[in-house]
Amino acid sequence: MEGEPWIFINGSFWPKSQAKISVFDHGLLYGDGIFETLRAYGGKILFLTRHIERLMAGARAISINIGQSAESLCQILYQILAKNHLGDAYLRLSVTRGEGEIGLDPALCPHPTIIVQARAFSGHPPRLYQEGIRAELVKVCRNAPKSTDPAIKSLNFLNNILAMQEALRAGAREAIMLSHEGWVCEGSVSNIFWVREGILKTPATAVGLLAGVTREAVLELARLSGIAVEEGYFSPEDLAAAKEIFLTNTTYEIMPVTLLGQCPVGDGRPGEITRFLLQKYREKIPQFLAEDESNLVRPAES
Numbered sequence: 001m002e003g004e005p006w007i008f009i010n011g012s013f014w015p016k017s018q019a020k021i022s023v024f025d026h027g028l029l030y031g032d033g034i035f036e037t038l039r040a041y042g043g044k045i046l047f048l049t050r051h052i053e054r055l056m057a058g059a060r061a062i063s064i065n066i067g068q069s070a071e072s073l074c075q076i077l078y079q080i081l082a083k084n085h086l087g088d089a090y091l092r093l094s095v096t097r098g099e100g101e102i103g104l105d106p107a108l109c110p111h112p113t114i115i116v117q118a119r120a121f122s123g124h125p126p127r128l129y130q131e132g133i134r135a136e137l138v139k140v141c142r143n144a145p146k147s148t149d150p151a152i153k154s155l156n157f158l159n160n161i162l163a164m165q166e167a168l169r170a171g172a173r174e175a176i177m178l179s180h181e182g183w184v185c186e187g188s189v190s191n192i193f194w195v196r197e198g199i200l201k202t203p204a205t206a207v208g209l210l211a212g213v214t215r216e217a218v219l220e221l222a223r224l225s226g227i228a229v230e231e232g233y234f235s236p237e238d239l240a241a242a243k244e245i246f247l248t249n250t251t252y253e254i255m256p257v258t259l260l261g262q263c264p265v266g267d268g269r270p271g272e273i274t275r276f277l278l279q280k281y282r283e284k285i286p287q288f289l290a291e292d293e294s295n296l297v298r299p300a301e302s
């Protein structure tokens with residue numbers, strides 16, 4: 001199986017073609033589980049502590065006992081990088097409820113399924129950052145926090161998938177969803193920021209969204225750079241009046257949006273604050289990596 005990527009499943013590494021889980025896994029049967037998407041730069045995983053903390057919080061929220069410490073999850077992520085000889089990479093850590101008979105009682109699944117996979121990834125095409133992308137305000141609303149809380153990075157992704165389908169049909173790359181109350185909420189795979197009258201705005205987590213790790217880092221960076229920041233409840237009209245819009249997530253970093261539906265954003269090119277923050281974010285990656293204590297658990301290459 002030389003050349004095939006290695007996948008981690010419950011303590012063992014499998015070549016991709018042999019990496020299999022049960023048809024009784026509740027991740028498949030019900031989308032019952034949580035996940036994290038992470039990114040490694042030069043063999044180090046960015047914001048590893050924050051990702052693992054979010055995963056652990058999600059596991060508690062849906063009563064999955066992962067049965068692994070944060071340290072051992074970090075080690076598995078580093079093992080998958082080493083085993084696949086990856087430096088710049090995309091990593092996906094999934095934890096499902098596990099295998100069990102059909103039914104919703106968590107007691108049917110005593111052991112979660114832990115899957116880790118990784119592939120080479122060193123960023124989206126530079127052209128997207130130079131030109132910006134098109135985003136579409138979609139009709140699909142974000143899940144209400146009182147039903148499936150978007151703060152949980154759940155494997156149950158149908159809400160996001162339906163929103164993305166609507167965006168793709170309209171010719172856009174990302175969907176922007178509103179909350180049920182009509183506030184601007186988030187993208188199907190990203191958080192949203194915009195600039196209006198010199199203020200950087202982003203929906204507050206209380207609107208009902210995923211508290212993105214990148215969102216948090218960008219907020220910190222903006223505040224450190226003396227940019228006025230407002231987290232709150234904003235209408236679609238506020239967003240439509242923006243001079244700049246950008247999206248954040250682990251793989252995008254900071255992605256400029258230059259078309260909202262059919263309308264150019266500002267002058268139709270990535271804005272000044274967007275470009276400034278992207279440059280600062282990229283410059284600070286070595287510092288972010290150095291500051292994250294989880295990188296200390298990195299096992300020796302085997």
Ligand code: PDD
Nearest residue numbers: 037188189190191210212213214249250
């Ligand atoms: N998505 N909001 C949603 C709904 C997301 O799915 C994501 C991440 C984010 C941004 O989170 P972060 O900055 O922690 O990556 C916000 C990942 C990339 C995914 O779908 O795999």
